[in-house]
Amino acid sequence: MAAPERWEADQAVVDLYAAHYRSLVRTAALLLRDPGAAEEVVQDAFVDMHRAWRRLREPDKAVAYLRQTVINGARSRLRRAATASRHAPEPLPDAASAEQEVLVTLERQVIMDALGQLPTRQREALVLRYYADMSEAAIAAAMGITPGAVKTHASRGIAALRTRLEMPR
């Protein structure tokens, strides 16, 4: 990379890190339910973005690129985890201390568990829409699908959550 370009790329990393790193890690953590893996996925995305700067050139494009790369990174993590868990022994039950149990907000836990059981695309659509507050167009770009499909995934996701969470009356 030529020196001025390299400089721009370095600076883009610094600027975008300040503005987006934490929210990207949080978004990835909601998709993965694993903050450590979320950090790695987002750091990978920044490294890729730095490499791709020559063609991105603009912060808006770079942000879109980061989001897309994070979503893809999270997807492939989940796929790998799914493959691994088919061969892994059953996990031990949670050995949370009594103190921690008190702190756990049951509502959040239940919703996050239900979200975790949704198909990947539905979960992505819901997290990007209702946590990251992204527009349908931006979500579509990040997920690599059409805005119409975003709508469909989101409304199916909400319906599925309702079904899972509704108490029998």
Next chain:
Amino acid sequence: MTDQDDEMIARLRRALEEEAAMVNPPDDGLSRIHQRTATGRPRWVPWAVAAAAVAVAGIGVAIGVNLGSHPGTTVASPGTSSAGSLSTSGSATPLLGGSSTPGAHGVIALPVYWLGEQGTNFRLYREFVPVPAAEVADPTAAVSRAVSLALSGTPTDTDYQTPWAPGSSATVEVSANQITIDLNQAATDGSRMGSQVASMAVQQLVWTATAALGSDVPVRITVNGRTPDLFGTVSLAQPFRRTSPSYEVLAAIWITDPQQGQRVTAPVTVAGQATVFEATVQWELRSGDQVRRSGTVMASEGGPGRGDWQVELGSLPAGTYTFRAYADSPAGNGSLQGEDTKTFTVG
């Protein structure tokens, strides 16, 4: 979209927000990224990105990075907190890409942590101490100076203190992935410290050294090259890391801007950080014995997260003011979750 859908969406939003608030990535992300994007000869750029990084880090550590082979980046003031309206040292050069004289005139504000009381405990507070840039031109010099200040310096804010015995000093070594602080014998006098203060004193050095380096590396502490139990209570066998979660060591409320004794011009904005219940920070502005204004402000996130907050005071008549930020305990027993006060002059 039905009412039930709306209700489900509201519940989902709340759950996502709460879950996300528990995710607070450590502040070494940027240096990790830079380690992977850098090629060629590494170059130390102290605090060049501090202002950018501070807002993200939430805990306000200055992050120095390796910016590859770009020539001539100069040093900037890290004084800018998340609110971004501080100009403590005045003489700092602009952020990235400013002057190209690496000789660095100007002043660098070194992050130094102190102990302050919080209820019956001690917690860490941070000040930025201006030092000539030329004296801290490399990471070892910067860490060394910051640690020396933490051991034997005097905080500007008289509510803070160093717990170390007079005559304490240290030799600092900085390698790629570790800081070593070798204390002198005087520093081992912990006769005025309980075990709670002793471990906080160690964290004071760890937070100061890593902030000055701009990288959250392990910190090894020795005494004359050996690793006795410090003050008889703290094992030095293993290197230390910043305690996580940070609320176990950082004071629940910080005022980061203005700093104690600073002269500011209108419009005045006070900014800080807080880890408090429901993100609610109370404040009052006093001049003399009079409370001139008071209110509450929401931090950007509630406990256990650390949020940023700011209060716009607008234009104030010239004079000396004391701003107090505090949070009553949700237990309603009159105790405080945390408190910080700064006295500053307008005009």
